[in-house]
Amino acid sequence: LAKTTQPISMDSYEGQEVNITCSHNNIATNDYITWYQQFPSQGPRFIIQGYKTKVTNEVASLFIPADRKSSTLSLPRVSLSDTAVYYCLVGDGKGSSYKLIFGSGTRLLVRP
Protein backbone atom coordinates (compact mmCIF):
# COMPACT_ATOMS: atom_id res chain seq x y z
CA LEU A 1 0.00 0.00 0.00
CA ALA A 2 1.26 3.43 -0.89
CA LYS A 3 0.82 5.64 2.16
CA THR A 4 1.30 9.35 2.56
CA THR A 5 2.48 11.55 5.40
CA GLN A 6 1.52 15.21 5.65
CA PRO A 7 1.70 17.86 8.36
CA ILE A 8 -1.43 17.84 10.47
CA SER A 9 -1.95 21.58 10.26
CA MET A 10 -0.48 24.80 8.90
CA ASP A 11 -1.16 28.47 9.48
CA SER A 12 -0.69 31.26 7.01
CA TYR A 13 -1.75 34.83 6.30
CA GLU A 14 -3.61 36.25 3.38
CA GLY A 15 -1.40 36.99 0.40
CA GLN A 16 1.34 34.55 1.37
CA GLU A 17 2.47 31.52 -0.60
CA VAL A 18 1.76 28.23 1.14
CA ASN A 19 3.71 25.05 0.49
CA ILE A 20 2.40 21.75 1.81
CA THR A 21 4.75 18.80 1.53
CA CYS A 22 3.66 15.19 1.34
CA SER A 23 5.88 12.16 1.82
CA HIS A 24 5.14 8.95 -0.11
CA ASN A 25 8.20 6.75 0.19
CA ASN A 26 6.53 3.62 -1.21
CA ILE A 27 5.01 5.16 -4.32
CA ALA A 28 4.75 2.69 -7.18
CA THR A 29 6.25 3.30 -10.59
CA ASN A 30 2.88 3.88 -12.25
CA ASP A 31 1.26 5.91 -9.49
CA TYR A 32 0.28 9.52 -9.96
CA ILE A 33 0.15 12.04 -7.11
CA THR A 34 -3.12 13.84 -6.62
CA TRP A 35 -4.23 16.58 -4.28
CA TYR A 36 -7.76 17.24 -3.13
CA GLN A 37 -9.24 20.13 -1.15
CA GLN A 38 -12.11 19.78 1.32
CA PHE A 39 -14.15 22.57 2.83
CA PRO A 40 -16.24 21.94 5.96
CA SER A 41 -19.46 20.04 5.27
CA GLN A 42 -18.51 19.38 1.65
CA GLY A 43 -17.00 16.53 -0.28
CA PRO A 44 -13.38 16.75 -1.43
CA ARG A 45 -12.60 18.53 -4.68
CA PHE A 46 -9.77 17.79 -7.08
CA ILE A 47 -7.00 20.41 -7.17
CA ILE A 48 -4.08 19.08 -9.16
CA GLN A 49 -2.34 15.92 -10.29
CA GLY A 50 1.14 15.09 -11.47
CA TYR A 51 3.59 12.31 -12.17
CA LYS A 52 6.96 14.04 -12.14
CA THR A 53 8.66 17.45 -12.22
CA LYS A 54 6.23 20.36 -12.09
CA VAL A 55 2.58 20.81 -12.91
CA THR A 56 0.74 24.12 -12.75
CA ASN A 57 -2.88 25.05 -13.20
CA GLU A 58 -5.01 28.08 -12.39
CA VAL A 59 -5.25 27.07 -8.73
CA ALA A 60 -1.92 25.61 -7.66
CA SER A 61 1.44 24.17 -8.58
CA LEU A 62 2.73 20.71 -7.79
CA PHE A 63 6.44 20.02 -7.48
CA ILE A 64 7.69 16.44 -7.64
CA PRO A 65 11.40 15.60 -7.31
CA ALA A 66 13.09 13.02 -9.46
CA ASP A 67 12.83 10.24 -6.87
CA ARG A 68 9.08 10.91 -6.48
CA LYS A 69 9.20 10.06 -2.78
CA SER A 70 7.64 13.37 -1.89
CA SER A 71 5.66 16.18 -3.47
CA THR A 72 4.86 19.78 -2.61
CA LEU A 73 1.60 21.53 -3.23
CA SER A 74 2.12 25.26 -3.66
CA LEU A 75 -0.77 27.71 -3.27
CA PRO A 76 0.21 31.20 -4.42
CA ARG A 77 -1.13 34.22 -2.55
CA VAL A 78 -3.67 32.44 -0.38
CA SER A 79 -6.92 34.07 0.66
CA LEU A 80 -9.30 33.35 3.54
CA SER A 81 -11.31 31.11 1.23
CA ASP A 82 -8.35 28.74 0.93
CA THR A 83 -8.89 27.66 4.52
CA ALA A 84 -9.59 23.96 4.10
CA VAL A 85 -8.17 20.48 4.51
CA TYR A 86 -5.76 19.37 1.79
CA TYR A 87 -5.24 15.70 1.02
CA CYS A 88 -2.32 14.17 -0.81
CA LEU A 89 -3.09 10.84 -2.45
CA VAL A 90 -1.24 8.24 -4.43
CA GLY A 91 -2.90 5.30 -6.09
CA ASP A 92 -3.18 1.83 -4.64
CA GLY A 93 -3.05 -0.58 -7.49
CA LYS A 94 -4.19 0.00 -11.02
CA GLY A 95 -6.69 -1.20 -13.51
CA SER A 96 -9.81 -2.78 -12.13
CA SER A 97 -8.53 -2.75 -8.55
CA TYR A 98 -7.71 0.93 -8.59
CA LYS A 99 -8.64 2.92 -5.53
CA LEU A 100 -7.34 5.85 -3.55
CA ILE A 101 -6.24 6.02 0.05
CA PHE A 102 -7.04 9.27 1.86
CA GLY A 103 -4.86 10.13 4.85
CA SER A 104 -5.81 12.62 7.54
CA GLY A 105 -4.84 15.59 5.39
CA THR A 106 -3.38 18.98 6.29
CA ARG A 107 -5.64 21.58 7.86
CA LEU A 108 -4.69 24.96 6.45
CA LEU A 109 -5.87 28.04 8.31
CA VAL A 110 -5.49 31.34 6.51
CA ARG A 111 -5.64 34.36 8.78
CA PRO A 112 -6.44 37.97 7.80
Add this chain to the structure above:
Amino acid sequence: NAGVTQTPKFRVLKTGQSMTLLCAQDMNHEYMYWYRQDPGMGLRLIHYSVGEGTTAKGEVPDGYNVSRLKKQNFLLGLESAAPSQTSVYFCASSRAGTSKQETQYFGPGTRLLVL
Protein backbone atom coordinates in the same frame (compact mmCIF):
# COMPACT_ATOMS: atom_id res chain seq x y z
CA ASN B 1 -25.80 18.31 -15.10
CA ALA B 2 -26.18 17.64 -11.37
CA GLY B 3 -22.94 15.70 -10.96
CA VAL B 4 -23.11 13.41 -7.93
CA THR B 5 -26.17 13.56 -5.70
CA GLN B 6 -26.85 11.76 -2.43
CA THR B 7 -30.08 10.92 -0.66
CA PRO B 8 -30.86 11.59 2.16
CA LYS B 9 -28.82 14.53 3.42
CA PHE B 10 -29.32 13.66 7.07
CA ARG B 11 -30.73 10.71 8.96
CA VAL B 12 -31.10 9.58 12.54
CA LEU B 13 -31.34 5.86 13.23
CA LYS B 14 -31.75 3.75 16.31
CA THR B 15 -29.33 0.91 16.95
CA GLY B 16 -30.39 -2.15 15.00
CA GLN B 17 -32.39 -0.30 12.34
CA SER B 18 -31.57 -0.62 8.69
CA MET B 19 -31.36 1.94 5.94
CA THR B 20 -30.12 2.51 2.41
CA LEU B 21 -28.15 5.49 1.18
CA LEU B 22 -28.58 6.33 -2.47
CA CYS B 23 -25.94 7.82 -4.72
CA ALA B 24 -26.64 8.91 -8.27
CA GLN B 25 -24.33 10.32 -10.93
CA ASP B 26 -25.16 11.71 -14.35
CA MET B 27 -21.64 11.79 -15.82
CA ASN B 28 -21.72 8.25 -17.23
CA HIS B 29 -18.83 7.27 -14.97
CA GLU B 30 -17.79 3.65 -14.72
CA TYR B 31 -16.39 3.78 -11.20
CA MET B 32 -18.29 4.66 -8.05
CA TYR B 33 -17.19 4.76 -4.40
CA TRP B 34 -18.55 5.01 -0.90
CA TYR B 35 -16.46 6.64 1.83
CA ARG B 36 -17.06 7.46 5.44
CA GLN B 37 -15.51 10.36 7.27
CA ASP B 38 -15.40 10.56 11.03
CA PRO B 39 -14.83 13.90 12.83
CA GLY B 40 -11.33 15.25 12.27
CA MET B 41 -10.38 12.30 10.12
CA GLY B 42 -9.73 11.65 6.50
CA LEU B 43 -12.00 9.61 4.26
CA ARG B 44 -11.97 5.84 4.43
CA LEU B 45 -13.14 3.73 1.55
CA ILE B 46 -16.02 1.38 2.40
CA HIS B 47 -16.85 -0.25 -0.94
CA TYR B 48 -16.39 0.60 -4.55
CA SER B 49 -17.62 -0.49 -7.95
CA VAL B 50 -15.80 -0.61 -11.25
CA GLY B 51 -18.92 -1.16 -13.31
CA GLU B 52 -22.57 -2.06 -13.34
CA GLY B 53 -23.15 -5.28 -11.46
CA THR B 54 -19.72 -5.35 -9.82
CA THR B 55 -18.65 -4.31 -6.32
CA ALA B 56 -15.52 -4.70 -4.22
CA LYS B 57 -14.48 -4.14 -0.62
CA GLY B 58 -12.48 -1.14 0.50
CA GLU B 59 -10.71 -0.45 3.77
CA VAL B 60 -13.69 -0.65 6.14
CA PRO B 61 -16.42 -2.82 4.57
CA ASP B 62 -17.75 -4.56 7.69
CA GLY B 63 -21.35 -3.75 8.54
CA TYR B 64 -22.13 -2.42 5.06
CA ASN B 65 -23.41 -3.85 1.82
CA VAL B 66 -23.60 -2.25 -1.60
CA SER B 67 -25.27 -2.79 -4.93
CA ARG B 68 -24.73 -1.35 -8.41
CA LEU B 69 -27.72 -2.55 -10.42
CA LYS B 70 -27.64 0.49 -12.68
CA LYS B 71 -24.55 2.29 -13.90
CA GLN B 72 -25.71 5.63 -12.57
CA ASN B 73 -26.66 4.44 -9.08
CA PHE B 74 -24.65 3.03 -6.19
CA LEU B 75 -26.51 2.01 -3.04
CA LEU B 76 -25.00 1.65 0.43
CA GLY B 77 -26.93 -0.43 2.92
CA LEU B 78 -26.69 -0.75 6.66
CA GLU B 79 -28.49 -3.90 7.73
CA SER B 80 -28.26 -3.35 11.48
CA ALA B 81 -26.99 0.10 12.38
CA ALA B 82 -24.54 0.56 15.25
CA PRO B 83 -23.42 3.75 17.01
CA SER B 84 -19.95 3.20 15.54
CA GLN B 85 -21.47 3.86 12.13
CA THR B 86 -22.29 7.44 13.05
CA SER B 87 -20.39 9.35 10.41
CA VAL B 88 -20.61 11.43 7.27
CA TYR B 89 -20.89 9.30 4.16
CA PHE B 90 -19.59 10.51 0.84
CA CYS B 91 -20.22 9.01 -2.53
CA ALA B 92 -17.90 9.64 -5.46
CA SER B 93 -17.61 8.65 -9.08
CA SER B 94 -14.88 8.68 -11.71
CA ARG B 95 -14.12 7.51 -15.20
CA ALA B 96 -12.49 4.11 -15.50
CA GLY B 97 -8.97 4.25 -14.11
CA THR B 98 -5.89 2.64 -15.53
CA SER B 99 -2.46 3.67 -14.35
CA LYS B 100 -3.45 7.30 -14.15
CA GLN B 101 -5.68 8.36 -11.30
CA GLU B 102 -8.94 9.59 -12.68
CA THR B 103 -10.48 12.54 -10.86
CA GLN B 104 -13.11 11.54 -8.35
CA TYR B 105 -16.19 13.73 -8.14
CA PHE B 106 -17.81 13.78 -4.74
CA GLY B 107 -21.37 14.22 -3.61
CA PRO B 108 -22.42 16.59 -0.81
CA GLY B 109 -22.47 13.86 1.83
CA THR B 110 -25.02 12.19 4.08
CA ARG B 111 -24.82 12.77 7.81
CA LEU B 112 -25.87 9.69 9.74
CA LEU B 113 -26.43 9.59 13.48
CA VAL B 114 -27.02 6.22 15.12
CA LEU B 115 -28.41 6.38 18.64
